Amino acid sequence: MKRTWLVSFFAILFITGLFTALIKYRPRFQEEMAELHLQQSLNYCVDAAVEEMKETSDIHLDYTEWDKIKVDPMVAYNEFLDMFCFNYGVMPNKENRESVSTDFIPTFVVTTMDGYYIAKQQVVRNNSNNTEYGLQFSPKLPYSVTDKNKNVTYGLNLSGSSYFASGKNSNLYFKGIPDMYKNKKEEIAGINKILTAAVGSAINEANEESKSWENAFYLPGVFTDYVKTNPVEGPSVIALAQNVDWECGRKVDAFSIGGGKLKRADAVACYIRKIKGVNVSYYTYLDKVPEGVTILEVVMSPEEAALRGYACDTTYMS
Amino acid sequence: MKEIGTKFVGVILAFVVMVIAPLAVYSLSSDLTIQRKTYNDITKFLDVACDSGKIDAVTLGDFYLACSSYGASCDVTVTRYIKVVNPDGKGGTYTTYTPITIEQNMEGKTEIDLNKGDVLQARVKCLDYSGAKKITATIFKFMTDKFNLVAAERVRN
Numbered sequence: 259m260k261r262t263w264l265v266s267f268f269a270i271l272f273i274t275g276l277f278t279a280l281i282k283y284r285p286r287f288q289e290e291m292a293e294l295h296l297q298q299s300l301n302y303c304v305d306a307a308v309e310e311m312k313e314t315s316d317i318h319l320d321y322t323e324w325d326k327i328k329v330d331p332m333v334a335y336n337e338f339l340d341m342f343c344f345n346y347g348v349m350p351n352k353e354n355r356e357s358v359s360t361d362f363i364p365t366f367v368v369t370t371m372d373g374y375y376i377a378k379q380q381v382v383r384n385n386s387n388n389t390e391y392g393l394q395f396s397p398k399l400p401y402s403v404t405d406k407n408k409n410v411t412y413g414l415n416l417s418g419s420s421y422f423a424s425g426k427n428s429n430l431y432f433k434g435i436p437d438m439y440k441n442k443k444e445e446i447a448g449i450n451k452i453l454t455a456a457v458g459s460a461i462n463e464a465n466e467e468s469k470s471w472e473n474a475f476y477l478p479g480v481f482t483d484y485v486k487t488n489p490v491e492g493p494s495v496i497a498l499a500q501n502v503d504w505e506c507g508r509k510v511d512a513f514s515i516g517g518g519k520l521k522r523a524d525a526v527a528c529y530i531r532k533i534k535g536v537n538v539s540y541y542t543y544l545d546k547v548p549e550g551v552t553i554l555e556v557v558m559s560p561e562e563a564a565l566r567g568y569a570c571d572t573t574y575m576s
Numbered sequence: 577m578k579e580i581g582t583k584f585v586g587v588i589l590a591f592v593v594m595v596i597a598p599l600a601v602y603s604l605s606s607d608l609t610i611q612r613k614t615y616n617d618i619t620k621f622l623d624v625a626c627d628s629g630k631i632d633a634v635t636l637g638d639f640y641l642a643c644s645s646y647g648a649s650c651d652v653t654v655t656r657y658i659k660v661v662n663p664d665g666k667g668g669t670y671t672t673y674t675p676i677t678i679e680q681n682m683e684g685k686t687e688i689d690l691n692k693g694d695v696l697q698a699r700v701k702c703l704d705y706s707g708a709k710k711i712t713a714t715i716f717k718f719m720t721d722k723f724n725l726v727a728a729e730r731v732r733n
Contacts, residue, residue: 262586269589276597280604284719287608291723294612298619298727306730310693337730340673344657344697344728350673 285508292505297512299345300499303338304516307495310337311368312518325417329493331368331375331395338366338497346504359393364464366393367457367496369517371416373398374453378460399456401449405438414449416491418442447479450489457496465500477515493518526560527553528568540571548574596715603708603719610646610706611723617642618698622729625696629733631678632687639698647706648723654678657695690731697728 311334342358343350366377375395382392400422401414413422414436421436422429439445458475465471477496478485490496494517501509526541529551539554541563547553557563560570577583621639625631636654643650657673664670673695681688690696702722705713713720 262582266582266586266589269593273589273592273597276600280600280716280719284604287604288721291608291611291615295615295725295727298615302622302727302729306695309730309732313692336671340671341695341728341730344695345726347697347699347724347726 285506288506289508289510292502292508293510293512295345295505296499296502296510297514299342300497300512300514301516302345303341304495304497304514306341307334307338307497308493308516308518310334311493311495325371325415325420327371327493329368329370331377334368334495335366335377335393335395338495342499348504356392360391362499362502363393363497364500365457365460365496365498367453368395369416369453369490369494369496370398371492372413372422373400374456375399376456376460379464401452403438403448403452405436412436412438414445414452416446416449418445443480446489446491450477450479453477453490453496457498461498475513487515488517490515490517524560525556525558526563528555528557528563528566529553531571539568540574541568542571542574546574599708600712600716600719603706603712606647606706607709607723610648611725613646614643614650614700614723615725615727618700618725618727622696622698622727625690626729626731627733629690629692629731630687631682631690633682636678636682643700648702648709649704651701651703653699653701655697655699656681656690657697658691659693659695692731692733694731695728696731697726699724699726701725 311329311331339355339358340350342362343354348354360379363377364379368375375398377393377395379391380394381389382394383390401416402411403414404411409426411424413424415421418435420431420433422431423436424430435442435445439448454475454477457477461475462471477490478487479489481488494515496515498511498513500511502511503509525544527544527547528539528541529547530537530539531548531551532538541557541560544556557566564570617639621635624635631654639654640652643652655675655677657675660672660674661669662672678688701724704710705722709719
């Protein structure tokens with residue numbers, strides 16, 4: 259066969275192409291695996307931070323005052339750092355935690371019902387030859403929104419049951435929803451807008467010197483099929499990790515948000531009432547139990563009562 | 577034999593194109609698949625253990641089996657970090673974690689209960705490559721990495 263050199267030429271071309279592809283794509287595959295690992299680790303860390311915050315610190319939860327819950331952001335932050343170290347197989351000692359908080363976390367937000375704490379990178383120590391940065395929490399910032407028509411600044415609340423209004427000469431505390439919003443959903447959307455602006459600006463600040471930064475940050479205001487994420491509705495933790503290079507040599511980023519939701523426990527009482535001579539088991543709310551009836555048991559939710567075989571007492575429930 | 581050099585080069589080229597190239601490509605993608613599947617198994621085991629608050633021998637055995645079923649021989653370590661809160665002499669507290677491996681914890685028992693707030697960490701380390709990767713690693717000396725996956729979750733119940 260003449261021109262056998264043509265076949266060898268294509269073979270060499272193929273081998274060169276294969277080599278280039280291998281060298282180029284192998285680190286890319288490792289980077290994808292590292293991204294997946296970081297995303298899942300962040301989810302675990304944020305979940306742990308929220309649970310620790312709910313359980314360990316005293317949240318001052320009162321039945322009538324759940325718009326004033328207190329959370330301790332340092333508890334959440336410490337648990338987050340510990341879990342981050344565990345997720346990468348290192349011990350949570352001082353050096354590792356400092357290294358995580360200085361290098362990998364541009365911002366960390368803890369939200370409560372009436373405000374949020376945002377931690378940004380700030381100068382921690384300023385020796386003569388180097389400055390050290392670290393994450394420092396801000397004081398609690400309110401969800402404030404200004405109504406320019408009326409010249410009033412509102413302090414919003416995630417519970418939708420009270421708000422703070424600050425006008426020219428007075429600061430007042432009101433029940434309900436401010437006039438700017440039609441219902442609780444709109445107020446929650448407004449609060450999420452404030453959070454988006456705050457977190458977005460913190461992230462942009464942290465990435466000022468990075469030339470390739472071109473991402474945008476956005477928290478949805480309502481739950482829709484398009485975004486498939488809940489808005490912030492209760493005490494939550496928002497965390498962002500950037501430039502993590504502990505796993506593979508390249509830097510990967512991820513974002514996670516975790517939160518708790520407050521739900522009123524609607525305890526119901528179960529009893530037996532006679533209807534036309536037949537004993538029927540019913541349940542109803544504790545304050546609506548009819549007179550002359552002995553309560554058999556109290557369970558924590560209507561679903562639990564239904565599971566135990568009690569029927570809903572419609573005459574007394576409403 | 578005329579042009580023995582060219583024929584020799586031709587044979588080598590044919591061998592590389594038809595044998596080495598498919599092996600390299602296959603081992604690259606299968607390595608990634610093995611890593612992802614193993615990571616899925618780790619997170620599944622951790623989620624089950626942390627949500628229920630217990631680990632029993634059957635779940636642990638299934639986890640070990642799943643990790644080693646993808647071709648690469650693995651070393652699986654599950655560690656439980658027990659959370660201990662100590663007073664620090666100034667009125668506050670500091671937290672320490674005491675590690676114990678699950679095998680030691682489960683000696684003589686078939687099931688253990690985890691405390692709320694403990695951290696469960698699973699680490700899967702590849703000891704030896706899977707089939708295709710062994711050959712690729714010998715030929716391409718730059719593809720000799722062994723994967724090492726870690727994940728940790730806090731116990732909910």
